[in-house]
Amino acid sequence: xxxxxxxxxxxxxxxxAVGITTLIAILPLFHIIATVLMNGLPPIVAKGPVFITGxxxxxxxxxxxxxxxxxxxxxxxxxxxxxxxxxxxxxxxPKSAIGRLTKALLQIMLEFPTILVGVFVMDIIAIPMGTYSxxxxxxxxAIILMPYVAxxxxxxxxxxxxxxxxxxxxxxxxxxxxxxxxxxxxSKRGIMxxxxxxxxxxxxxxAPLLFTTGGLYQSYPHSISQPVGxxxxxxxxxxxxxxxxxxAMAWGASLVLLLIFLAVFIPIRRSLKEVKL
Amino acid sequence: xxxxxxxxxxxxxxxxxxxxxxxxxxxxxxxxxxxLMGPSxxxxxxxxxxxxxxxxxxxxAVVEGEVLLFGENIYSPDIDPIEVRRDVGMVFQxxxxxxxxxxxxxxxxxxxxxxxxxxxxxxxxxxRWALEKAALWDEVKxxxxxxxxxxxxxxxxxxxxxxxxxxxxxxxxxxEPTANIDPVGTKKIEExxxxxxxxxxxxxxxxxxxxxxxxxxxVGFLYLGExxxxxxxxxIFEKPKNELTEQxxxxxxx
Amino acid sequence: MAQKISEKVSxxxxxxxxxxxxxxxxxxxxxxxxxxxxxxxFVLALFAxxxxxxxxxxxxxxxxxxxxxxxxxxxxxxENPSEEYYGLASAIWGSIYTSMxxxxxxxxxxxxxxxxxxxxxxxxxxxxxxxxxxxMAGLPTIIYGIWGAFVLVPFLxxxxxxxxxxxxxxxxxxxxxPITGFSYFSAGILLGIMVTPFASAIIREAYQMTPFxxxxxxxxxxxTRYEATKVMLGYIKPxxxxxxxxxxxxxxxxxxxxxxxxGNTFNLSANLFAPGYTISSLIANxxxxxxxxxxxxxxxYAAGLALFFIGLLVNSAGLYLLRRWEKNVSI
Numbered sequence: 001x002x003x004x005x006x007x008x009x010x011x012x013x014x015x016x017a018v019g020i021t022t023l024i025a026i027l028p029l030f031h032i033i034a035t036v037l038m039n040g041l042p043p044i045v046a047k048g049p050v051f052i053t054g055x056x057x058x059x060x061x062x063x064x065x066x067x068x069x070x071x072x073x074x075x076x077x078x079x080x081x082x083x084x085x086x087x088x089x090x091x092x093x094p095k096s097a098i099g100r101l102t103k104a105l106l107q108i109m110l111e112f113p114t115i116l117v118g119v120f121v122m123d124i125i126a127i128p129m130g131t132y133s134x135x136x137x138x139x140x141x142a143i144i145l146m147p148y149v150a151x152x153x154x155x156x157x158x159x160x161x162x163x164x165x166x167x168x169x170x171x172x173x174x175x176x177x178x179x180x181x182x183x184x185x186x187s188k189r190g191i192m193x194x195x196x197x198x199x200x201x202x203x204x205x206x207a208p209l210l211f212t213t214g215g216l217y218q219s220y221p222h223s224i225s226q227p228v229g230x231x232x233x234x235x236x237x238x239x240x241x242x243x244x245x246x247x248a249m250a251w252g253a254s255l256v257l258l259l260i261f262l263a264v265f266i267p268i269r270r271s272l273k274e275v276k277l
Numbered sequence: 278x279x280x281x282x283x284x285x286x287x288x289x290x291x292x293x294x295x296x297x298x299x300x301x302x303x304x305x306x307x308x309x310x311x312x313l314m315g316p317s318x319x320x321x322x323x324x325x326x327x328x329x330x331x332x333x334x335x336x337x338a339v340v341e342g343e344v345l346l347f348g349e350n351i352y353s354p355d356i357d358p359i360e361v362r363r364d365v366g367m368v369f370q371x372x373x374x375x376x377x378x379x380x381x382x383x384x385x386x387x388x389x390x391x392x393x394x395x396x397x398x399x400x401x402x403x404x405r406w407a408l409e410k411a412a413l414w415d416e417v418k419x420x421x422x423x424x425x426x427x428x429x430x431x432x433x434x435x436x437x438x439x440x441x442x443x444x445x446x447x448x449x450x451x452x453e454p455t456a457n458i459d460p461v462g463t464k465k466i467e468e469x470x471x472x473x474x475x476x477x478x479x480x481x482x483x484x485x486x487x488x489x490x491x492x493x494x495x496v497g498f499l500y501l502g503e504x505x506x507x508x509x510x511x512x513i514f515e516k517p518k519n520e521l522t523e524q525x526x527x528x529x530x531x
Numbered sequence: 532m533a534q535k536i537s538e539k540v541s542x543x544x545x546x547x548x549x550x551x552x553x554x555x556x557x558x559x560x561x562x563x564x565x566x567x568x569x570x571x572x573f574v575l576a577l578f579a580x581x582x583x584x585x586x587x588x589x590x591x592x593x594x595x596x597x598x599x600x601x602x603x604x605x606x607x608x609x610e611n612p613s614e615e616y617y618g619l620a621s622a623i624w625g626s627i628y629t630s631m632x633x634x635x636x637x638x639x640x641x642x643x644x645x646x647x648x649x650x651x652x653x654x655x656x657x658x659x660x661x662x663x664x665x666x667m668a669g670l671p672t673i674i675y676g677i678w679g680a681f682v683l684v685p686f687l688x689x690x691x692x693x694x695x696x697x698x699x700x701x702x703x704x705x706x707x708x709p710i711t712g713f714s715y716f717s718a719g720i721l722l723g724i725m726v727t728p729f730a731s732a733i734i735r736e737a738y739q740m741t742p743f744x745x746x747x748x749x750x751x752x753x754x755t756r757y758e759a760t761k762v763m764l765g766y767i768k769p770x771x772x773x774x775x776x777x778x779x780x781x782x783x784x785x786x787x788x789x790x791x792x793x794g795n796t797f798n799l800s801a802n803l804f805a806p807g808y809t810i811s812s813l814i815a816n817x818x819x820x821x822x823x824x825x826x827x828x829x830x831x832y833a834a835g836l837a838l839f840f841i842g843l844l845v846n847s848a849g850l851y852l853l854r855r856w857e858k859n860v861s862i
Contacts, residue, residue, distance in 0.1 A: 007755050014757040015651060021643030025731065026660065028724045029667045032678045039681075085570035092563070095336060102571055104847070105578055111777065111846040113784025113838050115811045119818065119831075120581045123588065143577060150574075162334075163373040167437070170331055171387035171444060172363030175563040181390055185377050197669070204671025207786035210815055232673040236787050239677050247681070254677050258670075265669055269662055 033258065040255025043248040051252055056217035056234075061253050063217050067228035068260075070221060071138050071213065072203045079142030080149055080195060087153025087191075088179060103154070109147040115207040117143045122211040134221060134228040137213025141202040148201060152194020156187040193268055200264040204257060206232040231257045281345070282307045282448050282478035283328055288342040290323055290332065298324050299502040300342070305495070310470050310479045312493035312510070314486055316530065320502045321482045322370070322452050328480065329365035329450060330358035347447065363391065366441030370453040372433035374425040374440065381421040383436055384408060387444045403443055411439035412469055431462015438469065449473065451481045455488070467492050486526045490514050498522045500530075585836045592617075592829035600833050604799045612825035619834050621799040625715065625807035626838075629789065630782040632719025632803075633726055634775050640723075641731035641778075642771065645738045646760055661735075668728035676788035679721040684792050687720060688712030692804050707802035713794030716803040721792055722782040730778040733853065737770030738763065740860055769856040776849035784842055786811040810838045 044051045047059045054060025086102060093099030121140040126132050160183055168178040184191070214227025215237065221228040231253050238250035283305040290298035297320040305311045313321050326332040327340055330351060343350045351361045374383045384404045387393070394400035404421075408414040413435040417428075425433055434454055441449060455463040470479060470492050483489050489496050490510060497507040498521070506513060506522045517523040524530040592600050596617075603618025648660050692709035699705045707714075741763050749759035764771075794806020795816050808816075814831055821827040 011755045011757045014760075018643045018647045018651065021640060022647040022660070025640040025644045025727050026663045026667065028678075029663055029670070031682070032670070032674060035678060035682050036674065082570045082573055085567045086574050089567040089571050092567070098571065098575075102574065104850075105574065107850050108843060108846050109578070111780050111784070111842070113786070113811055113842050115784070115786040115814055116581065116585070116835055116839055116842070119814060119835055120584050123584045124580065146574065161371075161373070163369055163371050164375065165334060166331055166367070166369060167373050167375070167440075169334055170329065170362055170367040170369075171391070171440070172359050172361075173387070173390055174359055175561065176566070177390045179563060182375060182386065186375060188377070201669060204669075204673065206671070206673045206676075207811070207815065210786075211818055232671055232787075235673050235677055236791075239680055239791055250677055251681075254674055258674055261669070261671055262666070265666060266662075269665055 036254050039251035043252035063220050064229040064231045064234040068230045074138030075141035079145035083146040083149035087150035090154045091157040106147045106150050118208040118210050132214025132227040134224040137209050140208035140212045145198040145202045148198035149194045153191050156190025196268045209233045284345040286343040291339050292337045297502050301504045309494040310474050312481045312489035312496045314483050314489045315499035319499050325450050325482050329362045365448045366446035368437050368451045368454045370456050374436045379422050380417050384439045384443050407439040407443035410442050411435045430458035448478045589832035589836050592833045606797045615826045617830040621797045622808045622810045622813040624799050626783050626809040629718040630779050633722035633782040636723025637727040637730045640727045641734050644731045645735040649738045664728040664731050672788045676791040680791040684712040684717045704803045707805040709804040713806050714804045715807050718789045718793040726778040726782050730774045733774035737767045773849045773853035780845035786815050790815050810834050
């Protein structure tokens with residue numbers, strides 16, 4: 001075999017190896033989706049609509065679904081305005097000491113162990129209140145949400161061509177008006193993406209809820225100062241139970257969570273080029 | 278009232294150690310088109326941005342000396358740059374109407390946010406007036422709710438002129454306004470300058486001596502941060518005193 | 532002394548004020564700063580508050596056992612307070628061990644993925660691959676957890692751990708009998724799968740940034756694609772290194788998925804198939820009942836503090852290296 005043939009064979013072997021390894025890297029996702037469907041569909045089909053609307057003793061995860069939506073909504077209410085303002089600040093003062101510190105901090109918070117947030121919020125909210133609550137859970141989730149939204153806001157605004165900045169200040173607008181009334185609307189699409197990704201992320205979080213939100217699966221929540229449940233938290237509890245019927249519930253709940261996640265995430269992901277996770 | 282619209286006294290601008298404007302004394306008469314010409318990178322755009330304090334968006338830029346707007350130093354500590362920018366309108370090198378606003382709102386935004394119109398009727402009138410002044414009204418009057426993305430480059434640039442005029446500025450700064458638009462659009466903008474100078478003082482930055490010769494009344498030639506020569510357009514192009522100026526207007530110096 | 536401190540504080544406050552520009556232009560209020568600064572201060576305060584809460588609550592543990600609380604491998608939770616003893620060595624070991632396994636899994640997978648996506652995949656497959664990877668990175672971790680516990684662990688136990696143990700148990704790391712399958716190994720593999728998309732995103736972006744001119748140069752001297760790829764990979768080595776560090780940081784912070792597959796047993800061993808604990812799974816599992824004991828809670832806060840600093844250190848280092856590399860490349 002000539003040298004060039006050997007090189008060509010090596011090239012082919014390399015391509016095959018890389019292709020197979022890539023397949024292995026993404027295979028788990030398809031296996032996960034398949035097994036969640038296979039194991040999650042039977043319990044849902046067996047129970048019918050009760051699975052979505054009923055309480056745990058009726059064989060449903062209704063309160064957990066409501067809890068997840070409630071926590072996501074509340075955490076957005078707390079976290080979005082703050083995160084938005086922080087992102088705008090970081091955009092406006094990229095070179096000041098505090099601006100740089102804020103930016104670095106946001107990047108680190110993006111990667112921070114989420115369990116630490118849960119314990120922290122337990123300390124500053126759940127213990128003083130004397131009870132687990134939807135508010136405490138939402139506050140913990142808000143801390144997780146903030147860096148996503150702030151980083152996306154900052155990035156989206158940084159993409160604005162400098163000429164629009166000049167144009168808005170050139171009209172004699174104050175910094176407040178130039179930024180909030182002109183430049184923010186210019187980048188609203190990017191900011192909205194950050195908001196949706198942050199919300200999709202916190203809807204699936206478990207660890208920050210462990211010691212903050214308690215859990216409520218036998219009745220529907222009616223107050224933010226009382227414990228609520230959440231789908232991920234319920235799954236975590238059910239998986240640890242020895243009972244096979246609990247495991248079936250956990251699979252069913254996983255399917256619901258997976259569908260919620262994909263329904264939010266895929267459209268956002270398809271509508272833009274890059275995502276930071 | 279002062280006879281000069283803009284006057285600079287020993288104006289120096291630097292970025293860090295890099296001095297880009299090296300002590301310029303300039304006087305610009307009222308109601309003229311003043312062309313500030315020079316090769317690329319000579320500091321024209323930087324100097325222009327000192328006239329409405331827009332340079333402050335760049336934190337590294339340091340301005341020394343004085344810039345007088347109708348006799349008042351706009352760099353004195355009790356002057357708010359925001360007020361200055363309302364009196365000095367600006368048109369940019371790249372046609373930059375706000376992409377997320379309709380044609381109407383692009384013209385109205387400065388008035389709205391600065392609360393310069395008492396009611397909707399007054400706002401409508403002022404928008405129409407500005408678009409007429411910018412010679413764009415006839416082309417857009419039926420599509421005020423459209424977004425500027427469908428306009429041609431020249432139309433966009435006239436929309437930006439209207440946006441600036443709506444604020445009723447005293448001086449209009451134009452930073453190479455025809456650099457990024459087609460010849461037809463360029464012609465319209467140049468024609469517009471003749472109309473506008475009746476009411477405004479216009480400072481036009483251009484790297485094209487031909488354009489300066491076509492549209493301006495007075496010319497300043499800026500080279501490597503120094504103002505080499507100032508004079509009436511006729512004098513500068515017909516009997517320049519400085520050798521560099523002569524080389525530039527005859528196209529030998531690029 | 533107290534006066535000195537208060538002077539210092541007011542000096543620092545003054546600096547912060549000037550820094551944030553409240554005193555700009557005499558008495559004129561900058562409404563932009565007025566509205567954004569509280570949000571920024573709130574976030575900074577949250578972070579500082581977190582540090583303080585962990586430190587304050589961990590103090591009793593340091594007072595009782597000193598820093599050796601991190602070095603001892605004991606966990607005696609008993610009713611008599613004087614006989615309670617705790618050490619975090621096994622949890623710290625577990626965190627590091629499983630995260631190391633995770634990056635050993637993730638590194639080859641994400642490098643191959645990046646090469647395939649950038650160099651070989653046709654445009655449509657390329658987009659699908661990138662979206663797939665992003666979905667994996669965002670997937671709720673509890674879903675990895677349930678899949679790991681019910682699908683991955685039994686699979687690994689039957690098809691990987693049992694054969695390895697049967698034929699290679701003379702090698703120390705394979706010597707522990709895989710009875711349940713819940714182990715460092717399972718946790719490491721699951722974490723590896725979870726952080727692969729994350730490392731992939733970093734490495735792929737870096738690989739994509741390699742200037743085309745370099746690639747052209749490689750081909751122009753007659754290299755095959757494989758040879759050119761090898762050269763290019765050398766070029767992005769620093770970015771790969773940051774990707775590995777950041778993936779490690781992510782793995783070490785993961786809680787629920789790990790806690791469902793690691794077996795939650797105090798153990799300090801290099802035996803891959805032995806069950807163990809990680810810092811985060813320890814906190815998740817023990818916090819609920821720590822209140823019953825007299826000395827356990829501060830130890831868990833000390834564990835949290837350790838995780839806090841590991842997270843801070845690893846992530847800042849990774850981000851710093853990545854930014855530095857990006858800066859060098861873009862010039």
